[in-house]
Amino acid sequence: MPCARAGRCTCATTSDPTVPDLDPLVRRLRAAGCVFAEDEAAVLAATADGPELELLVERRVAGEPLEHLVGWADFAGVRVALDPGVFVPRQRTAFLVELAVDRLGAGGVVVDLCCGSGALGLTIAHRHPGVELHAADVDPVAVACARRNLAPVGGTVHHGDLDHPLPDRLRGRVDVLVANVPYVPTDAVALMPPESRDHEPRATVDGGADGLDVVRRLAGRAPEWLAPGGHLLVETGTDQAHVAAAAFATAGLAPTVHQDEDRGATAVSGQRPRDPVP
Structure with a gap:
């Protein structure tokens, strides 16, 4: 049962004489x-x-995932409440948070799709207070969890598939649309660690034949929500990144592939062109 995610604990260690031998x-x-x-x-x-x-x-x-047992995960230094059956955020996905924060200005609008627990939006809001934050997920269990996490930072969580539940007033206003979409190829799901394969909803990891079904759908829909100069950000596998970038380009977004070798993380960003100066 190899662990699927890395996390460093801040609890006391056995060097503390008051702590029992672990x-x-x-x-x-x-x-x-x-x-x-x-x-x-x-x-x-x-x-x-x-x-x-x-x-x-x-x-x-x-x-069973540790995070489901204790009811929380430490994600990029922020404690995120987790309920059983909700996708556990991986530490490598903090790379998306850093990319998002670098692309935000004061009072920016952030949307976190396929939000799960809301970990991405929550961490972005902690690092960039004052953003207008929206999140959405198709799973009602995840939506309930995300609402608990995002209420303290003023976030609004919507229930529905991808962008469908977002309010119309956000069209053309989103500065950063971040989405930790499923990207594991269907045939590879069986090879995942049991803690993910058996305890997280399959829809949170299964991305279709090549893993990029949801990425393509999102790329096609993102431009109508993004503000001029706004960015779409997703995580992919290293071998999928250039295919995802091509899907972004087809949708009219200027793609860039980002790598973080220390965390083994790969992300693809797509920027909506800025409106031409009249």
Whole structure:
């Protein structure tokens, strides 16, 4: 059960004499395939003890995502509430947040589509206070989770497929449209770690035959929402990026492929042309 995401824990370690010895728990988690067993042990021990802790450990060893068990994820330094069945944000996806923030000005309009828990929009709002934030997802469970996360930063979450539930008043006004769309090819879903394959909705990872079905749909619809000079940002696999960039170009967006080798992250941005100066 290899862990699908990397996360560094800020909980106290066993060097603190008030914290019980976590070595047996670490060994159990490591034997189950948890790459970051020390961090996970600290998080679990800080969440529960006694029989309740044992139950959480048994469920984690059986493959349930740590974040679903404890009810939150640390995403790019922001705590994001998570409910069972909601997609767990991957640490590499913080690259999209950085690209988005770099493209925002004061009072910008941000839309987070396929928002899941709302992690992208929430983190953008923390780093760029004052944005007008909208998010949307087709899954009502994810929408409820995102509403809890985004209400404190003034975000509005809509229920529906891709851009369909967005209010008309946003057309032509969006400065950054960010979307962590599914991009795993259908045949590769079976090869994913069980914690994702068995505990996250398939629609959050399955992107069709080549993984880019939703990317193409989004590219075709984004230009009507983007402000002149606005940007669409998505994450892809490295081998998919140039195909995604071609889809952006076909939709009239100027594409750029971005790489973050340290995190193993690839993103594609597409900019709507600015209106010509009369």
